[in-house]
Amino acid sequence: MTDRRILSWTPAAVVFDCDGTLMDTEIHWQDARVRVLDEYGSTPAPTFAERAKGLHYTECGRLMATEAGRPELAAEMTGKLLAHFVDLVTGAPVTMPGACELVADAATFAPLAVASNCPREVVESCLGTAGLRSHFAHIVVPDDEIRPKPQPDVYLTAARLCGADPAETLAVEDSHVGILAAQRAGLRVLGVGPRPGESTLELVDLWVRSLAEPEVRDWAGARIPAQASG
Template identity: 65%
Template structure:
């Protein structure tokens, strides 16, 4: 890792992952997966939760069905995972430690975007419930032309929407799929969460256990230009 590539640098744009990075919702995805496994009576291989963290819900459903040797169930499993997640996430929305402060400060010196594997309405609902939506100029999610993480598409698109080159853009990520996507797109990467191991850590510029680490707050605060409040421009 090369921390100076982050802490001594001012990005032209910043793109955040949503679940597990901004919003404390990864636990809800895990619960939704567990409930779906129990409801359908399927079995998955050890380590399923970690392997599916950050993946698109349809990919999660496909893997669940394949490991259960019932591939025909993939569409039903995926839809059930998503519907259960939506109920859980709306019942108890909360932000990850330090996420709100970082977003509020970063929005004063760079355009912000979200790049997520979730459906657009889920991201909109989550950010709205957390009162963060107005800080983001763009939200990018997979569609017929944009492939989900770990493909680089969402990050390449988000940087372009922000008017920045990929190399001048910072990604903030918590999952393997997200880190691989951002790195493949050519963004510098700030990883956050429990230590991911040397292999994944080698793909980021800086890994922190939480966005409320003082050095993250100090880095963003030092780049604020006095008297220039953020003016959000809504976009899909």
């Protein structure tokens, strides 16, 4: 259910997804997946891109191996996927519309973190190239103890590191997998991107097409402390 009352609320912390939310990297993931599948003589089904969106890259590697009919090559295909993606994204990093402005504004009134399914070095590189890294106190990615989205671990950890109760923390997300993780962690959710299906809309507090939407800009701008805006 979409509840516009979120626009009158000030979160204790804000946690951003990276891929597709802060950085326009989904096209790079798509290209990397196609490259790998092509190397194994496989053409992805029309529904493949949507099924793969937001998955941890190791899960995506397993999905690709299954799609290619070669499940035993999951680890090999995962390695190639990551290598292709890193090559593509470091060559052409692009921020999503409104992302830089929202991050800069939000950093004046709340601690910020990134919760991503990407490897840490990829997130660090993207944020650094975009000039956003200094705004984030914490970057949380899956490891041996933190499970990837759609499990809630990255969001629970990010809220804790920011010193905020999950219920008082805002997640900014673009994928169903990430939104499900944030919702399971008890965060309120701002969804962004092309309007999704109802099953995704039911999980968010508000959906906007872009972080550059006037209502998002006005919401953040109204919360900037006077000394920061002067």
